Amino acid sequence: MNYQVIRYMLGYICYFEAAFLTLPCFVGLIYGEYRVSMIYALVAAICVLLGAAFRFKRPKDKRMYTKEGLVTVALCWIVLSILGALPFCISGEIPYYVDALFETISGFTTTGSSILSDVEALSHASLFWRSFTHWVGGMGVLVFILAILPAQGGAFMNLMKAESPGPSVSKLVPRLRDTALFLYGIYMGMTLLELALLLIGKMPVFDAVTLTFGTAGTGGFAVRNSGLADYSVYQQAVITVFMIAFGVNFNSYFLLLRKRFKQAVKSEEVLTYLGIIAVSVLLITVNVRPLFPNLFQAFHHTFFQVGSIITTTGYSTQDFNLWPPLSRTILMVLVFIGACAGSTGGGIKVSRLIIMVKGIRKEIRTLLHPRSVYKVRMDGRAIEHEVVRSVNVYLAIYVLIFVGSLLIITLDEKDLVTNFTAVGVTLNNIGPGLGVVGPTGNFSSFSAVSKLVLCLDMLAGRLELFPILMLFVPSVWKRGKREKVRIEKTKAEKAKV
């Protein structure tokens, strides 16, 4: 384990956190919230100091293998959240640190689950910070760093692999840095487009900015207690379309930009994703029709809600807790499906689902024709057995984590629906669930232990389980033999001096 290079990367993260924190500081100044602004500036200063401490010594050995990559990503996200929670706590807006941490992790992991019952009581700076964490977390912080830092070696591919959602990560262009730049370019472009469309629809600037951040990262923090119910139909429709757009695999956008339309349109994953949305919208619209005055209303709200859940955003215009059981069940199924791989959304991912279903078909075929040779194919290409296997393992771990978390938070003696959906929406980075944690409720009534468990679930869900899991494997933390020898040598040298 190369601790030095991990420490060095953590230093970078602290610097970037400081840079991020200056934004809410400015927002506070604009709205005359000087005390809160000062707090954000203070925390930014702490981050800079910490970063300088981490980066005081340059690592001798800059090699980063898969192991280091995974651990670095997990630790970076944890450090990011721990520091990001400080302003909430220091300013007293979220008095308990565990609550502040929950809120921040919920932000960075683009979950959108909240412990706040009165959102409007927060300062503008804090509301902005909450939403901004969505935007940062959506594409990934380390991808951002890769885009900005000067050219890095191939080893840094491990970082991107660990942070990007999906069963297999492919570069768009040969250089890692160019790929990261491309991704952020697309991300930025779509964010600006949505912002412009919302402003044209006469949404107040602050709401437009924060909701755009929430949509782009498929996060889901709203800035009003009523969620998104108060906005106009046009504004809600714009957000619906963009939620779904941010849930599409970014590779498709890249192909569109490169004018490879045929390939972009033929993507099996995107087509399935859109298909699932269409079918769900159709079923739920019919199911909830009696609750609304006309068909358009029913369609509009259903479309919004389906888009919000499948992309794991978690905005709500309606309290779907009150919808009929069929609709609620469909929405809960969508919770687990999630968006496309390579998007900003969470969940199990449509591509994993496709591979899984095709894997099942393969197994059945093998039972019927024991000697048949059959490859799982996607987009007309055979998928390596390794990928199929890793998808299966992923699902197994997913279920285990789910069950484990469920058992722990059941100790709070809430009802099954609440507990089940609470774990479901945090592990899949959605936001609101059903029961106590429904669109109008929040997570504040859980105990501190449960909140920490849900925090880990959110991180595990965002980072695709393995990085967080790695932290709990003892052998990861062991030093190599050579490192031991080296450390003993330096100790001996010091003793001599």
Next chain:
Amino acid sequence: MQIIIVGCGKVGSVLAEQLCREENNVTVLDVKSERVEHLVNELDIMGYIGSGISFDTLMEAGVKKADLLIAVTHSDELNLMCCLIARKAGNCQTIARVRNPEYNKEADFLKKELGLSMIINPELAAANEISRVLRLPSAIDVEVFAKGRLEILKFRVKAGSPLCNLSVQEMAAKVSGDILVCVVERSDTVTIPNGMFVLQEKDYVYVAGTPKSTAEFFKKIGIEANPVRNLMIVGGGKISYYLAQILLAAGTDVRIIEQDAASCDMLSQLIPEATIIHGNGTDKALLMEEGLDGMDAFASLTGIDEENIFLSLYVKTQSDIKTITKINRISFDEVIANLDLDTVIYPKDITAEYIIRYVRALGNSIGSNVETMHRIAGGKVEALEFIIRENAPVVNVPLMDLDLKDDILIACIQRDGKIILPRGNDSMQVGDTAVVITTRNGLRDIRDILGKRRVG
């Protein structure tokens, strides 16, 4: 530059690594997924799994936007076909590896008709390399610059040599001032020495000079620069065939020992002037019988690396003749360098180097000024030949006033066909070429040798 490499074997991997390090956008292509995955995990490059002769795969790999395609799969026909398709599908330069001697005769025809930019034959390249080394038996490696007017020679300081414990400055005064010590390789460290550097036994030293001055230098330090009159080769592969051809044409006597009767037959048909011996090269008695004693040089070119190493080591114990060892696969350069082998030839490195030299030259037209480029000391040091153009910041400035970066040495300046081994008062002029030795990678222009302060 956008470069596509088809085939991720030994040469493909070396190429991908080096070209990627030189800031090119590299895409690799291979039918074997594990090879591609391995490379993509190691390097900052893009990989595709598929055949290089599939139009779709090539299009996906971006052949339309590529500047260069290098085909180095195991099959000649595949390489040629791949280049042909790439040439028609995109508008890129193409390099193919073609190793079949039958194609080699038609190399020029193929190159012209198929629109190839370069055909590289690894065995021929290796044979050329060996023949150059053989010209000066005691100088171990030879690199040629300025169209043959300047050479950089590598030799090992032996025990009892007058160079032992002599500083570079003293050496210039006592032995010869017409040559320049460029690089010293000691165990696994490589240094570009200054005047204070003291040479030691077992150092590998690289010296630059004109062919005449280096010959004199070697005479002075007691190494006779006799050309090789006869050579014994073990192993009758393609390299042996090409090498024998080259050496026979230069009047050297060649004796080839080969185990396989059919290969012997073929060789004797192709090169009747050579003495072909059917037998096992690892048979000590046979080596002696065939007159190892009387040979000037010995080359072990069998297909098995370990056998080659042991053969050369054995020959070294028997007599003090020059040995050449071919190593195809093993990558323990550090260990091999410590063995008592004179010249070690790595065909994959030679091939890769030839191609990289071409790529750099191609880069020239897009903005760099490298005329030729050699990698020496196991790839750790580069010797680059730059053309001095009009707006270069080094023109007319005495060298001692230039603020050079660390680890850079200006080995020579060529002006009007004359070689100048530069001293502090000399300066570069427009139209000169300068050879720069450096441990840095990726210098593209003469101005890259200067530090931040530019001209002092």
